[in-house]
Amino acid sequence: MTFQAQADTPQLAALRREVREFVASERPTRSYEYLGGDDPEFSRKLGEKGWIGMCWPRAYGGSERSLLERYVIAEELLVARAPLGFHWIGDRQAGPLLLRYGTEEQKAAILPRIAAGTCRFCIGMSEADSGSDLASVRTKATAVSGGFVLTGAKLWTSGAHRSDFMIALCRTGPRGVSRHEGLSQFLIDLRAPGVECRQIENIARERDFNEVVFHDMFVPANCLVGGLGEGWKQVSDELALERSGPERFLSSFGLLLELLDVLKAQASPAAAREVGRLVAHLATVRHLSRSVAGLLQQGEVPALEAAIVKDIGTNLEQEMCEVVRTLAGVEPDPQAEGLAGSLAQVLWRAPSFTLRGGTREVLRGIIARGVGAR
Ligand SMILES: Cc1cc2nc3c(=O)[nH]c(=O)nc-3n(C[C@H](O)[C@H](O)[C@H](O)COP(=O)(O)OP(=O)(O)OC[C@H]3O[C@@H](n4cnc5c(N)ncnc54)[C@H](O)[C@@H]3O)c2cc1C
Known part of the structure; x- marks a missing residue:
């Protein structure tokens, strides 16, 4: 098992700024739905920017960029809670699956459509x-x-x-x-x-x-x-892609940002400590997840590493709800504006974080087997 640090290069930092500017000018809807919900028009615009299927060969509509560049774009769009659901599955896993195992006919017919943001997969x-x-x-x-x-x-x-x-x-x-x-x-x-x-x-x-x-x-x-x-082999490759990305630890990140807004004026030392602990955990799982993107870039199939990212990331996403509820002293209220409303939105979805894409127990079984303890 290998995890390696990956910091933003100047090129990645510039791309990050470009995504932020794009989001600021496009002002997409923001939602706590899974992957921010679907917006075919927004996906089409991302396709025009070359930000879908961006690591694929140009012949299939890609722009031959690196997986770390893809990672930066995904991370920024997820933090913005932009609507990514329309193109996400095609970009993350169906496209790479077809690229690796599909026939020439399948690749030519389908990949350019995914990259253009005009085709939805499940x-x-x-x-x-x-x-x-x-x-x-x-x-x-x-x-x-x-x-x-x-x-x-x-x-x-x-x-x-x-x-x-x-x-x-x-x-x-x-x-x-x-x-x-x-x-x-x-x-x-x-x-x-x-x-x-x-x-x-x-x-x-x-x-x-x-x-x-x-x-x-x-x-x-x-x-x-x-x-x-x-x-079976093909689906196992897919699961490594499905489990390792930033969507496995950013589902409730917006709550943390909202909490910081509330706490700004009144953060007690205990609250500051708790926020610091969460941020440190997030930084660690992000580091793991980015290094898995590096392994994927090298053509490896890091199934064990991906299971670790998903297990740690989704537990953190769930914990975020309780920490926010306690520190902000708000109760979830689906009718309310602000943090109480957001908390209700995330709490409804939180049980699914550790189910979708493989349950906590199943991931831990994979990890145990991977480290030779089973
Ligand atoms: C929001 C959401 C979206 C989803 N989207 C999709 C989708 O688009 N496509 C798709 O194909 N699936 C999707 N799923 C299904 C998801 O992958 C499955 O729910 C998940 O794999 C668990 O399967 P199950 O529901 O049959 O539960 P089960 O497999 O019956 O598990 C029930 C419980 O038993 C535990 N368990 C099972 N086996 C073991 C074991 N060997 N050791 C220890 N404990 C075990 C599990 O951890 C779990 O707690 C989605 C699920 C959710 C929640």
């Missing part, structure tokens, strides 16, 4: 009874003439009803001894016949989750992503 991994135990997915893709027929259902699929495509993990063969055999990934056109998105309300009364049902849906053979039966 993640088709979880099913009923197959969340943590992902290898047990039961959605079946049966080979037929010219392609596959998909039968089954995905669950908790965020934003599927607003998405153009899903990358779906399906069973295409027997489980084998390791249980990881016989899984394959497919590029699913969610506008094609045979697929149905059923929205599910969450605790915050938002209808972002879906059950996505495949009614014997025909999927052409050219929609298989990577090798038949190679799905």
